[in-house]
Amino acid sequence: MLISKASIYGYKNLKQIDLSFNRLVIFIGENNSGKSNLLRAITLPFVNNEIGSVNKNLGWHEINNDLKRNYFDFIEENLDRIKSADLPLEEFQEQIPYVSVKVAFTPEGADEYFVHKWISSINDEILYEIEYHFNVANPAELLQHITQILSDKTATEIKNIQINLLPIEMYQYSINIPSIKEPVAFNDLINFKYNSLSAERDDFSNRNTQLGSQALVKLLHNKLGNEQKVKVEESYGNFFNDLKTVSDLDNVFNWQESTEIDNAKDFFSKITLMPNMPSISSLLNNVKLGIGDEYLHTQGLGYRNLVYLLVMINSLEINQDIALNLLTLEEPEAHLCINNERLLASFINSILNKSNKTQLFISTHSSEFLNKLELKNVTIVKEGAAFSLKAVTEQADLDYLSKKFNLDFLKFLYSRKCILVEGPSEEMLIKAYLNQQYNSLNDIEVLSIHKGFTTMLDIWLKVNHGTTHRIGIIRDFDNQPKAQQRHENYNQYKNVLVTTTTEYTLEPEFVKTEDNYEKLKTYFIEEHGWNEEELKTAEDLSNKWRGAKTDTMLRFCQDIGTDYLKDITLPNHIEKVLKFLQSGVKE
Structure with a gap:
């Protein structure tokens, strides 16, 4: 048995969300995106295992702000009709905010006995559902109540009396079978329990x-x-x-x-x-x-x-x-070292594999709880919206992500400013340059993934649609004009900038930028002991640098900003991406 689907409406910042679940569900997202609200909402239809915790009435501030705003706007726009008692109850009732959490179950074998009374649909397949509903019990009483309050009020006064115009005391909760609107018997509901472990456990x-x-x-x-x-x-x-x-x-x-x-x-x-x-x-x-x-x-x-x-x-x-x-677990990584994160993740996996009667919902900021072989379990949460990766991403793309062994998935998805590069040379270079910018703060994340930028961008665009996040792609030409065109087609999106070297790779591009050749030549002769006779042209220096070991690039990056490299100029394709990430303007 597991909860296979959930529809959440009107709870805190979750205005309207429809999700599909596996036995393990991992919510990832930025702070204040709605992860904790999702964990709480999912448990509303169920019985708490803790003693005496059966009250499921909500507070005024747990009702979605957009719905309340629409309600108060409606009252303001129809103030005269309300005062004169000309507003139909049905029209008013449609505007009253409410909270709904509808969950669907997928039983296994004999477990169908527990949900057989909750049939909501029998079209293509049998659907078992229950719904938590928190709404005004008597809309007519509420309309009468606000009519009395507003009898001597003007539209400008409404914002100062909002709590009285939507009194939480008039709300009540119910748990029903959606298709027939009949209450769920407590004796049936008692078989579905939850435990919640919140992030606030420091004491x-x-x-x-x-x-x-x-x-x-x-x-x-x-x-x-x-x-x-x-x-x-x-x-x-x-x-x-x-x-x-x-x-x-x-x-x-x-x-x-x-x-x-x-x-x-x-x-x-x-x-x-x-x-x-x-x-x-x-x-x-x-x-x-x-x-x-x-x-x-x-x-x-x-x-x-x-x-x-x-x-x-x-x-x-x-x-x-x-x-x-059900177990909802908020930020399991809190205060844990990396080894204990792995230990806890292994323990969670062991518990889930022991029973098909347990379902776990986790919210996390740690990649240690993201099994790359099971990315179908991941649900993205952002600004009150949510979607599972498996719902918006093809399995082939998920498989592609799984094979990126060195990819920090959370950094890639949620960095406000992210740069993807093809190899460690570019990654070291950009990080070293940013570290030398002492007069400015930066929150740019640099990740090396080698190839496959188009697949990565497709996923990133789905997750970051409508956000202010920006991503830059820095790639080598490699004598592949068609690949360059295919990648740079993504520049049509205002939050993406793809740039490519005009030379074959990074090193010749760097050497041939402005007057870098003379500076680099002096640097490599003095600091690395290279033979001046072998560096007579920019092409000579480029070839020798490309053939050098990675240690050479590492030392070069460590020396940026000192002595010979103090006034070095970054290649144009890198400079463009950095300026775009910092300003949002494409040159």
């Missing part, structure tokens, strides 16, 4: 007196049955009795028993100490975790986070009575 076991995590306290609480809770209470009673015996407190409190005042007992009854049994949660919250012979709170923040995640993920109980257990 875990940070205190030296308490467990430090409500999630872990609830986990321990859930593991205690009635019989175990009775044993805890009995143990507390035994502890208390031992405490009284050891401390001999009877003689302290019951002074009247041993006083010389004859009638003291007539005025004071015997004082006894009674056990004040705290709640189970209070007892559990005062447990301390240890790692080996040391308390966990003495360990580093990253290690505490790793232990916390491993324990919580491992706690997912999968049995034959449950249909699906």
Whole structure:
């Protein structure tokens, strides 16, 4: 069993999203793009595993701002009709913002039993769906309410009373079967549960007196049955009795028993100490975790986070009575070193392969959780929109990305300014040049991928459509005019610039740029010991440089900005891309 599709409408910055899912779903995107909102929205139709967490009513600010803005604009435009009670209820009702999360299931074998009541469609294939709906329960009451409020108001005053014009108290949530609009029975829904591990877990076991995590306290609480809770209470009673015996407190409190005042007992009854049994949660919250012979709170923040995640993920109980257990995990890489990221990623993969009743949704900024062989699991999130790679990219293109062993996928997709180059020489050169620009800040990412720029650009354009991100391609001519034309056709897009050397490769282009030849000649003779007789022409220097080892280019890059290379001029095709990325203007 798994959630195969989800449609989200009106939740926070997610105005309208339709997605397809696998058993593992990885959301990637920039900060504030909507990844956390997606994780939260997906869980709204389901039952939380944590104790007492069943309220699914939302807050006013969790309703999409665009929908609210449209609603208030409608009120302003129809203010006179509202005041005169001439606005039809049906027309008003269409403008009221609401939140909807519709999920579709793909059962496997006998799991169809859990969803057989939720049939939404039987056209090409049977579709099983449920929907979380958060809306105004009585639109007529809301219309009457705003009519009274606006009776003496002008259009300019509406923006100051928005919360009163859309009171959250009039909203209620429901979980229904979309096709028949009937409520989903709780007894059926209880078979679908979720756990959420948010990114805000830095306080875990940070205190030296308490467990430090409500999630872990609830986990321990859930593991205690009635019989175990009775044993805890009995143990507390035994502890208390031992405490009284050891401390001999009877003689302290019951002074009247041993006083010389004859009638003291007539005025004071015997004082006894009674056990004040705290709640189970209070007892559990005062447990301390240890790692080996040391308390966990003495360990580093990253290690505490790793232990916390491993324990919580491992706690997912999968049995034959449950249909699906969802886990949403936000930024699992937080505070982890690279080795522990890999360890956690391996553990997650192991957990998923053990059961077909678990589905995991992860949001991450780390490429360690992106298996390049499974890019179909990746969903791109940007500015409140989202789409899965498998939905917009051909399998052949995904296979192409998988074979780019040295490609940092996240840097490629999300760098605000990115340069793709053909080899390490160009990559080292551009990075060295940028490092010498002490008077300006830059956020340019340089990636070497050798060949295949057109496929990369097709994917990049789909992900970055409508953004202000820019990408530059720096390539060698290689005596291939048709390839040059094919690549430079992408210059039709305002956020792409492809440039090509006029010479065969980078080295001759560099040597023949302005007066670089004399400077480079002097540099290589003085610093590398090259024979002057072999460098009589620019062509001689170009050929020798091209045939040199990579170490020569590395040292050259390290020397940029010093002595002979202080006033060196970058080749025009590189200079154009750098200026474009910094200004957005194509020369």
